Amino acid sequence: MIRRAWAVARKDMLIEYHSRVALNQVIPFALAVLLTFGFALDTRDQLLAEIAPGLFWVVVLFSSLYLIARSFRVERENAAMEGLVLYGIDPMAIFLGKLAALAVQMLVLEAVAAAGIVILFNPPVGSLGLLAISALAATLAIGSIGLVYGALSSSEHSGESLLPLLVIPVLAPIVISAAKCWSDAESAGAGIYDPWLKIVSIFGAVFLAVGAAGFGPAMED
C-alpha cells in the first residue's frame, strides 16, 4: 500500500511539476491577498502585526482550497480517478498519496506566505519551532478534511464551488488553534511546550484519522 500511495503522490507531484499551478497561480494569489490586506487596512503597522497570525491562516486556508480543488480537477479530466480505482487499489493508498502531495505544496505555500507576512507586516518571531510544528499539524488537518470533502462533493457537474462551504466550518478549530500558536510564537519565551501546540496537534491527529476513515466511503459509490 505504501508503494501505491507513493505512486499516487509521485504522480500528483509530477503533475504540479509540469503544470506549475501551485507555484505560478496559488502562491502568487496568496501574496496578492496579503498585499490587499495591507492596503485595505490602510497599512496601520501596529494593527497588521497584531492580526498577522489570523491573517496568515485565513490566507493559507483559502489558498489551500484552490490546491484541493486542483487536486480533484486533475482526477476529473478524462475520469482519471476512475482509472486509479480500476487498478483495484485501496482508497487509503489514494488518500495517503494525494495527502502527501498536497501537504508538500501547502508547506511551500505556507513558507512563502509566512515570509511575506514577516516582511510586510513585521510581527515579532520568538519561536520558529513552534511555528513549524503547528503549521505541520494544521496542514495535515486541512489536507485530510479537504480531501474527504473534495471526494464527497466531487461530481461531473458541480462541487468545486461547494468545497469552501463544506471545509471552512469544519476547520474552524484548526484556524483558531493554529493562529493561537502563531500568536504565542511571537513572544520571546515561547517554545514547543506551548499549550496551543498540544491542542493543534491533537486536532491535527483527529482530523487526519477522520480523513483516513472517511475518504474510502466518500469516494467509492
Place this chain on the structure above:
Amino acid sequence: MPADDSVSFSSVTVTLAGFPALLNLSLEVAAGETVYLRGPNGAGKTTLLRTLAGLEKATRGSARVLGVGLPGGERSLRALAGMMGTRSHLYEDLTVAENLDLARRLLAVSSSRIDDAAELFGVRGRLWRQKVASLSAGQKRRVALAGLVAKNPRLWLLDEPHSSLDAAGRDLLDKLIAEATKRGAIAFVATHEAEAGRAGGRVVEMVGGTVRPAASGGGGDSGPEGLE
C-alpha cells in the same frame, strides 16, 4: 453452478440518479466468449460495461463475474477487469511515459512489459515524452490500450473501441481481443458498427436497459440485417 471464469447476471437493475440504466438484465457468458453489445443510445450498454468493471453497483438482483459476487465484490472485480471507456483515464498534464509509468507502479509489473505494450501500440517513439494534452483522440486511445494490455485483464470491457482509431489500430485491437479470448478471457464490446460479430462472437441486442428478448442467445449467427 457458474464456473469462476464465466459471467452470470440474474435480474440485475442498476439505477443511476433514479434512472434505471439497467433493468432486470439477465445474461450468461462463458469463458473465451466475445460479446458484442448493440443497441440504440441509452440502451444500457455502457452501464453494463461499468457494472462488469465494478464501477456501478447493482441496486437489485445479483451477479457473479469471474468468481466475484455482485453487489459486494466491486473492488476485487476492478482488479480483474480492464475497461476502456469513452474517457481515456489519462492525466492530461503528464507525458505518455509518465502515465504508463504510473500504470507500471500501480500494476506492479516490469518496465519492459510497459515498453512492449507501448511499442505494440506505437506510442513508444516520438510520442513518448509528449504530454497527453497534446495528443489526438486516437493517440490517447492507443496509450490507454497500451495500459490495458499491460494489465492483461481477464475481462476486457471495451466501449466503442474502434472510435477514433485508425484502420491499423482497429485491426491490432481486434487481433488482441481474439488472442485474449482464445486464452480464456471474456470480452464485452459495445458497438454501433453493423459488422460487429461477423468475425465470430456473439451479438447481444440491448434495449431499454435489458437484453432484447428476440435476439438473446444468438451465437454469432445474427447478421447485419435489421440494424439501424
Place this chain on the structure above:
Amino acid sequence: MTSTLVRKAVGVTSLVLVAATVVMGLFVTPPDVVQGNLARLLYVHPPVAWVAYLAYGVTSIASGLYLWRPTRSLKWDRIAVASAEVGVVFTGLTLVTGSIWGRPAWGVWWTWDARLTSTAILFVLYLGYLALRRIPLSAETRAKRSAVAALIAFIDVPIVHESVVWWRTLHQGATVATLGANTKVHGIMAWTLLLGFVAFTMVYIWMAMLRYRVETMAAEIESTQLEAWEAERMAEAGAPDAAIGRLLESGARAPKEVPADQGATPK
C-alpha cells in the same frame, strides 16, 4: 393510514402546546426582577436551541445506522435529512432569538461568546451538509456521502465547541455572563420553561415527520417511474421522417444582409 393519523395527532398537539407556551410565557408568568419582560425569551430560546441539538443528534444516529451495513436502509437517510433540515431552521431561530435577547441585555446583537460562536459555526456546518445533498447523484450514493458528512460534522461539533471555549477562556474571562446565571427560575416560570421544551420538541417531531413523508413520497415517485420506464423504453420511437421534415422547413436564419456601404456610413 395510521401514520397519517399519528402525524395529525402530533401536529395538533404541538400547535396546542405552542399556543399554551405563548399564553403562559406572555400573560401568565410575571416579568423578571432584573430583566423585566425580556426574560420571557427564556421560554423560547433554550427550548429552540435544545431542539437544534436534538435534531443534529438524530441526524448523526440515522447517518451512523445508514453507514452500518446490517442496518443500511434509505429510510435512515430520509430521517437524517428530515431532521437536519429542521435542525438548521432551529439553529437559525436560536441565533435570531439569541440576538434579540442580546441586544437589550448586552447592548450588542452579537458577541464572540463561546456558545454563540460555536452555534454559528454549527449553522454553517449543516448548511453545507444540506448543500452537499443537492448534488445530483443516485439515492444510494447521496445517502452514503451525506452520512459520511454528517458523521464528520458530529465529530467536529464537540471539537469546535471545545476549541472555541479555550479560545475565549485562555485569554480573557468569559465575555458575558449568560442570562441563566442572573435570572432566578422558579415556580410558574420553571413550569412554563418546561412547557416550552415539550412544545418545541413536539414541533420538531411534527416537522421532521412531515419532511420524512415528503422524502418517502419522492422515493415512491421514483420507483413508480422505474416501472413506467420499462414499458416506455421497450417501445421503439416512431418514424422520424415527419419531424425531420418539420425541422428542415424553417429555422434560424442569418440576419438580412445590409449593403456594406449603407451599414458602414452614418447617415
